[in-house]
Amino acid sequence: MNKIIWPILLVLALSGCSSTSDTQATVEDRTATKTDAAKAATAGKDASDKAATAGGAQTTPLDGAGVKGSSLDGKQIGEGSSYTGDPRKDPASPLATREIFFDYDSYVVKEEYRPMLEAHAAYLMSHRDARLILQGNADERGSREYNLALGQKRAEAVRKALAVMGVSDAQDEAVSFGEEKLRDEGHTEEAHAVNRRVDLVYADE
Amino acid sequence: MFRAVALLPLYCLALLSASFSARATMEIQVFGGAADKIAVALVPFQTAPGQPMPALTQIVGDDLNRSGQFKMVDVSGTQHPVEPAQVNYNVWRGKGAEAIVIGQVLALPGGRFDVRFRLLDVVKQTQLAGFSYNISPAQWRATAHQIADIVYEKLTGTPGAFSSRIAYVQKQGKRYELKVADADGQNPRTVVRSSESVISPMFSPDGDSLVYVSFEDKKPVVYVQSLRDGSRRKVAAFKGSNSAPAWAPDGKRLAVVLTRDEASQIYLINADGTGLSRLTRGGNLDTEPAFSPDGQTLYFASDRGGSPQIYRMAVSGGEPKRVTFSGSYNVSPTISPDGKYLAYIGREDGRFRVELMELASGQTRVLTDTARDESPSFAPNSQSVLYATVQDGRGILGTVSLDGRTRARLSESGVDAREPSWGP
The missing domain is CATH 2.120.10.30 (TolB, C-terminal domain)
Structure with a gap:
C-alpha cells in the first residue's frame, strides 16, 4: 500500500504546481474536498514517519524544495535528493510511481495522479530519447477482446493527459493487456479494483 | 427426407447408453424432452485383434450424442449383426430404432485395418449408406468421425461437423x-x-x-x-x-x-x-x-x-x-x-x-x-x-x-x- 501513499503525499508537496495548470480535457479537474485533504495529510504524516524510522534519506525532497514555479522537472527532484541512480527509480520521486487506478466503468484519470503524471511528462520532455509505454488493464469480467478495448481506453486517457502536458506522440504508446495481466487473480471487488489500472513502463527498463 | 417417414412411437428409453458415458474426459448433459430426436441403434462393430481403443462405435456414439439430434437405442441383450442379412428388423423396430448402424473391423497385413459399416433404415428395411475404409491405426478416430458425419447427414439432411x-x-x-x-x-x-x-x-x-x-x-x-x-x-x-x-x-x-x-x-x-x-x-x-x-x-x-x-x-x-x-x-x-x-x-x-x-x-x-x-x-x-x-x-x-x-x-x-x- 506504500506505493499508493506516495502520490497522495506528493499532492501536498506539489499543490502549488498543479494549481497553475488549466482544466485539462482528460484529467478530472476535481478540487480536493476537506476530507480528501485531511486524509492526504494523515497519509503524508504516516509516510514521513515511516520513512524517518526507516532512516531513509529519500524523504528529503518531499518538503517542496526543488519544486518551484510552474514547470516540474524530473531532474530537479533528482538533484534535491541524495539518490544518485536513475531518477525514475528514486523511491522518493513521483517517477517511481507507475500505476494509475480507475473507478469501476470509468476511464477518467483521477486528479490525485496529476503530480505523478507531470513528473513523467517532465522527464520525457527532458529526455527526448526516452519512450514510455502505457499498458492499460481491465478486470476479468466479460469478453477478453472487449476488456482489451476497455484497457486501451484507460491507456489512451493517460496518453492524452500526457499530451496535454506537452509529451510528444513519438515518445509514448498506449497499448492494452485487457485481462491478460491480472494483478490480483481473485474474483472480489477488491481484486477487480487493482486490475483496473494503467501501468507506466519505460521502453529501456 | 428420412424424418418424414420415421414416425414410429418413440418410447425408447436410453438417452445415453452406459458404454457412451464411460469416458471420463467427456460429459454430455441432456435437458428437456427428446420428442424430435432420431432413435439410432449403434451396434458394436465386430472387432479385429490389435485394433486401437476406444471402439469405433463409442467415438461415433459420442459424436452423435453431442449433437443433441439423436437418442441411442439400447443394444444390450441383442444379437450384434454384421451384415444386412443378419438384421432382424422386427427386433429393432420393437426397440424403437428408426435406423441401425452395423459394421466390422478386419486386420490387414502391415498393421492396417479394413473398416466397413452400413447405415440401414429400420422402417423401410433398406440401406441408406455403406462404406469401407482401408486405414492406418493413426486414422482410427478420423474414420469414426467420418462415419458419424455420414450417419448424421443421411438422417438429418444436414452435413455433419464431426470431422472438423x-x-x-x-x-x-x-x-x-x-x-x-x-x-x-x-x-x-x-x-x-x-x-x-x-x-x-x-x-x-x-x-x-x-x-x-x-x-x-x-x-x-x-x-x-x-x-x-x-x-x-x-x-x-x-x-x-x-x-x-x-x-x-x-x-x-x-x-x-x-x-x-x-x-x-x-x-x-x-x-x-x-x-x-x-x-x-x-x-x-x-x-x-x-x-x-x-x-x-x-x-x-x-x-x-x-x-x-x-x-x-x-x-x-x-x-x-x-x-x-x-x-x-x-x-x-x-x-x-x-x-x-x-x-x-x-x-x-x-x-x-x-x-x-x-x-x-x-x-x-x-x-x-x-x-x-x-x-x-x-x-x-x-x-x-x-x-x-x-x-x-x-x-x-x-x-x-x-x-x-x-x-x-x-x-x-x-x-x-x-x-x-x-x-x-
Whole structure:
C-alpha cells in the first residue's frame, strides 16, 4: 500500500504546481474536498514517519524544495535528493510511481495522479530519447477482446493527459493487456479494483 | 427426407447408453424432452485383434450424442449383426430404432485395418449408406468421425461437423499453448507455445492457417500462422494495440481492431498485411468484428450507445445499425455459416451466457446455464455452438445445441482451456 501513499503525499508537496495548470480535457479537474485533504495529510504524516524510522534519506525532497514555479522537472527532484541512480527509480520521486487506478466503468484519470503524471511528462520532455509505454488493464469480467478495448481506453486517457502536458506522440504508446495481466487473480471487488489500472513502463527498463 | 417417414412411437428409453458415458474426459448433459430426436441403434462393430481403443462405435456414439439430434437405442441383450442379412428388423423396430448402424473391423497385413459399416433404415428395411475404409491405426478416430458425419447427414439432411477441428488456448501456470484438436476435443496438438498470453484464434476459411493475437511483443499483435509448416508473420503490428482478427469468408482479407488512429476501431487488411483501410469511425470503442457468411456485412460490439451492444454495418461502409436491444452488455458476436443465427454473450443478473438470435425474426434465446461464458463460435454445419466457460474455478470448453437442450463438455479435466474457435 506504500506505493499508493506516495502520490497522495506528493499532492501536498506539489499543490502549488498543479494549481497553475488549466482544466485539462482528460484529467478530472476535481478540487480536493476537506476530507480528501485531511486524509492526504494523515497519509503524508504516516509516510514521513515511516520513512524517518526507516532512516531513509529519500524523504528529503518531499518538503517542496526543488519544486518551484510552474514547470516540474524530473531532474530537479533528482538533484534535491541524495539518490544518485536513475531518477525514475528514486523511491522518493513521483517517477517511481507507475500505476494509475480507475473507478469501476470509468476511464477518467483521477486528479490525485496529476503530480505523478507531470513528473513523467517532465522527464520525457527532458529526455527526448526516452519512450514510455502505457499498458492499460481491465478486470476479468466479460469478453477478453472487449476488456482489451476497455484497457486501451484507460491507456489512451493517460496518453492524452500526457499530451496535454506537452509529451510528444513519438515518445509514448498506449497499448492494452485487457485481462491478460491480472494483478490480483481473485474474483472480489477488491481484486477487480487493482486490475483496473494503467501501468507506466519505460521502453529501456 | 428420412424424418418424414420415421414416425414410429418413440418410447425408447436410453438417452445415453452406459458404454457412451464411460469416458471420463467427456460429459454430455441432456435437458428437456427428446420428442424430435432420431432413435439410432449403434451396434458394436465386430472387432479385429490389435485394433486401437476406444471402439469405433463409442467415438461415433459420442459424436452423435453431442449433437443433441439423436437418442441411442439400447443394444444390450441383442444379437450384434454384421451384415444386412443378419438384421432382424422386427427386433429393432420393437426397440424403437428408426435406423441401425452395423459394421466390422478386419486386420490387414502391415498393421492396417479394413473398416466397413452400413447405415440401414429400420422402417423401410433398406440401406441408406455403406462404406469401407482401408486405414492406418493413426486414422482410427478420423474414420469414426467420418462415419458419424455420414450417419448424421443421411438422417438429418444436414452435413455433419464431426470431422472438423477446433482451436483453443490452454493455460498451465504461466505457460500458454495454442492448440488444435478434433471437434470432440481429442487429439490435441500444440501449434504455439508462449510465456505470454495468446487470445482470439480463428481458422482461415480453408483451414490451412490460424490467425491469433499474441502478447509476446509486450503488446497485442495479430499473427497469421500456417498450420502446414508452422511459419508465421505479423499481419497487424501497428502502434498501439492490434487485436480481434476475423477472416473474411473469401480468406483474402481480415477485419482487425487497431488503435493507431484513436480509440479501438475496426479496419480491413489483406491477409498478407497490405492494403489497410479503416471501416468504423468516431471516438467510440468498436471491437470483435465478425463477417456474415456472404462477406457483405460486419457485426461488431460497440459502446457507441452507452453500453456494450452488437451492431452491424455494410463492409462497403455506411451507418452501423444496432442489433441487440435487451440487457446492458451484449458482446462477442458470431454468425452461423448458414447466415440464419447470431450467437453472442449477453449479461443478465451478473451472469454471462451464450445467447442465440434468429436473425430473421430477432427472437433470442439463452442457450446455457453457466455464469462466465465467453467466445462463442458455430460448428461448420451451423447446428451447435462451441464456447468457453468456468467450472470449479477452471476454464473449460463446451458445445451446446441450438435448442439449448444438449450441452457437452469437451476439455479434459485438470487443464485450463479458453478462447475456443470452431474451424473447418
